[in-house]
Amino acid sequence: MKPKPTYAEKMQQANREAKATVVALVLTVIVWIVLGFGIAPTGIEVFHTPLWIITGTVGTWLFAIIVAVFMSNRVIADVDLDDEPEPDAPEAGDSHE
């Protein structure tokens, strides 16, 4: 059976997740620019609506949902949030109390 992650390992995982989120943000900004400002000069219209309006708003939203699903399923790991004392070493945070 896989041993439970220590507090330090959980915090390291949280750091990785934060970095991945920043990458996700950068990608979303790029997608937002391309789907909005990028499409606007084409002048294409759909249902009396310039295409950039649909892609720049709904398109970016759909991309953000894909990002959220990916992060939720592939990046963010389920860990027990409550702190359990480790068998071999006392938790440093205990000295606060």
Place this chain on the structure above:
Amino acid sequence: MRPKRVIRMNNLAGLAGLVPVVVFLVVALGIAVYSRQRAARSAQGGFVGEYFLGNRSLGAFVLAMTTIATYGSVSSFVGGPGQAWQTGFGWVYMAGVQVTTLFLLYGIMGKKMALVSRKLGAVTVIDVIRERYHSNALANAAAIIIVVFFATTMIAQFVGGAKLFEAVTGYSYVIGLVIFAVAVVAFTTLGGFRGVAITDALCGIAMLVGIVVLAWGIMTAGGGYEQVMQTIAANHPEMLEPLDAGGMPIGLYFTQWLLVGVFTFCLPQSVVRTMGFKDVKAMRRAMVLGTVIIGFMMIGVTALGTLSAGVLTDNLAAYGGSVDNIIPRVIVQTLPPWLAGIAIIGPIAASISTVSSLLIAASSAIVKDIWLNYRNPKAHVQESVPSNGTPGQADRVYEDRIVRRVSQAMTLFIGIVVFALSITPPDLIWKINMFAFGGLETAFCWTLVCGLFWKRATKAGALLSMIGGTASYCVAMALGFRLFGLHQITIGITVALVLMIVGSLATKNPDDETLAVFFPER
């Protein structure tokens, strides 16, 4: 003199608008009180942990909805769409940046704040800041900044909600204000964080219903979607361009990305929600659910503002000279009174949910972070029992009773002050809201981000960053000073970052005890 029949009709229309709002508020209050009473019976932690954080028990749906409802305010429902009526689809495109807010908050802060706050037994964001930097001065400054900027935001909410109420029901602005004030203070005082979170979820649902109802009204009154778009294209073709023929400069896009996109994950009223969920699974689900809902809400409601231009075709002066009047006007003009009453529940719910969340956070800043800490410097650790904490000792019951009374009295007091300040309404709700957003982001961004992710960050750096950054932001706002024509958030956030780095590098490393909690991997 008006004929009696007309007066009676107006009264009936007003009543038809009033009844759905009052029914909604009574139901929401009932749920808030019931949920907290139920929780109080089974609570393991003390009053503080339950009242201010709901004993870390939020599930995915309530977590997503409370985050969205706190963040999405009356500004999103009235001020923003009103501006979109004037500016066009560029404003909708800009509102779309808010789809990032939920995954940024949970992805960057979520797990780390959850782990650290449980480790420390922290109940508020300021608890975490105090433990990270070991500075009462910093914690007190943070509490004052929270109270001031939250009060500013709350005033904007009250004003927006009451103006809308006045326009739709015909009852006076002050009556609207009184109804909101009573509802909000009752939700918060009686319901606590848990009650607020649950009513937030209810408010979120009401917001979604409001959007759908209003969309139907605009489409019906405007002769269908195609006709509405043709009217806009004929009257204002520039509204179909992303830059609105110069009305939407690139600089505005850039600063709105910072204000309502990138830096929203530092807003303390959002961050505290990452300390309240029950497990990672709840957070993961809230991330997906929240991103779906916030996109629908923010893009949807702002688009309705622009589409209103297909119905309200006069110039701004014809609508009272303020874009804040557009949504109330379009509701009244496109919907029958009873449906207008349902449609305004959305923005009113947005207003109430934001105020109630801010009120509880402002109250916690004073009671928990200043008063309790002054009474007992270790209070933030000893009295905030984690979710798996043991039942309290004998004097804990007595202590809880005092804290309960003071917390509820403080919530009531702040509510009354905000109410009094709202009686004379300021203009342009979204600008007031953006001012407060910018101030809070400047104050808390680097203090929280560096506190959690940069082990070299020190007390001196955080103090300089929070106080210097906020001061420079406020001064720049007061003087109207801008760099490259950009919103003053760019000045505040840059000054705050520079001061954090310089102040931290000029002083010695944090102690090992602190690093062991915040950077155990080092």
